[in-house]
Amino acid sequence: MNSLPFVPGLGAHAVTISRVADNQWHAVENDLVVGRGHAARRLDGRTFVSIDTWRGAVFDLLASAIAADRPEPLYTVVDETDQELTAGWERAGFASWRRELEYVVPTALRATPAPPGVTIGEAAEDPLRELDRAIRAEVEAGAGWQTMPAEVLPWQGGTRPMDPSKYAVAVRRDQYVGLVRLATMTRRPRIGLVAVLAGEQRRGIARALLTHVLAGLHHAGVEATSAEVNESNAAAVALFEGLGARRTGSNLELARHAGGSR
Numbered sequence: 653m654n655s656l657p658f659v660p661g662l663g664a665h666a667v668t669i670s671r672v673a674d675n676q677w678h679a680v681e682n683d684l685v686v687g688r689g690h691a692a693r694r695l696d697g698r699t700f701v702s703i704d705t706w707r708g709a710v711f712d713l714l715a716s717a718i719a720a721d722r723p724e725p726l727y728t729v730v731d732e733t734d735q736e737l738t739a740g741w742e743r744a745g746f747a748s749w750r751r752e753l754e755y756v757v758p759t760a761l762r763a764t765p766a767p768p769g770v771t772i773g774e775a776a777e778d779p780l781r782e783l784d785r786a787i788r789a790e791v792e793a794g795a796g797w798q799t800m801p802a803e804v805l806p807w808q809g810g811t812r813p814m815d816p817s818k819y820a821v822a823v824r825r826d827q828y829v830g831l832v833r834l835a836t837m838t839r840r841p842r843i844g845l846v847a848v849l850a851g852e853q854r855r856g857i858a859r860a861l862l863t864h865v866l867a868g869l870h871h872a873g874v875e876a877t878s879a880e881v882n883e884s885n886a887a888a889v890a891l892f893e894g895l896g897a898r899r900t901g902s903n904l905e906l907a908r909h910a911g912g913s914r
Contacts, residue, residue, distance in 0.1 A: 667710060669717040677717050679710045689714040691722055700727045708740060715744035725909045732902040741906050749907035751883040755897040757843065759870035759877060766860040770824050775816040775831070783821070783828035784814070787847045820865050822848070822857045832861045834869075834877075841869060843879040846888070858891055866895075 665682040672678050679687035687705030694700060699722055703714050719726065728746060730737050766772050822830035830848035834841055843865070848857045869877060879897065881888045893899075 667713065669713050671717070671721060677714055677721075679705060679714055681710075686710055687714050689718050691718060691726075698727050699724060700729065702728060703740075708736075711740045712743060715740065719744060719908065725907060727905060727907050729903050729905050732904050738904060738906070741908075744908065746906035746908040748904055750905045752880045752903045752905065753883055753889065753899055754901045754903065755879045755881065755892050756840075756900050757866065757877050757879055757892060757895060757897040759866040759874055761863050761866055761870075761895060763867050764856065764859045764863045766822065767855045767857060770822050770829070770855075770857060770860070772820060772822055772860055772864045775819040775821045775828075777814060777816050779828045780814060780816055780819060780821065780831070783831060783849070786849060787831075790850050818844075820861055820868075822852075822861055824852070830857045830861055832865050834865055841874055841877040843877055846891070853887075859895070862891070862895065 667679055667681045667686065670678050670680060675691040675693075677689035678685050679689075686707065687703065687710040689701065689703045691699050691701045701718055701722070703711055703718075705711050705714065726746070727749065728741055730741065732738070732751070818833055818835070820832045820834075821828045829852040830846075832846050833844040835844040843862070846858050846862060848861075866877065878900075879892055880903070881892055883889070883902070
């Protein structure tokens, strides 16, 4: 266990910060835990951190301790309406990296026909992996995978488990050209990813895929699903809002690079 020196002036008793595990920190005052910090390295290689305390001074101590132990770039996600939490991370050297808009998407929609020559259906694992690999290569060649939502997993050399039952795909001449992934292990089903190969975009494939998935949910008795869209992705914002999606909030992803600067 690594401990930082006692810091006076936070209350009736001094507070100490201890790393109690490789990725966990505790703030202790008078033998009571008054704050906790946690770091988790996700599959995309980025480390996301969180702090749980009701005292700003303790938050600052925990943030400083985590940054000292984790000099690599650090990330966190906050509700944009939580100004106090956002300010705390900014004091620790974090700055806004991306903004995600949250939507509720109705399922009672008229299905959009797929463009000529394209069919929408269920996925098989091998061609799904091939499409997944191709889409990821296009993203890396363009904006870069670091611009993708944290929950969108990176390519793992073909070893990452893929469940075809969670996907709907668009097919042209026996080749997969687009996909939608649906996450159902949540309170409300969530659209986890919508992607179409660059050469097939702007033809209505994404809309056809989405309405196909939404119609299936409606048939199963689900009235709405959720989705998160990068604010900078104008095409995706237009797609969801064109389907009648209602914006319910937004999250900020903040980043702290080495030395506390971006």
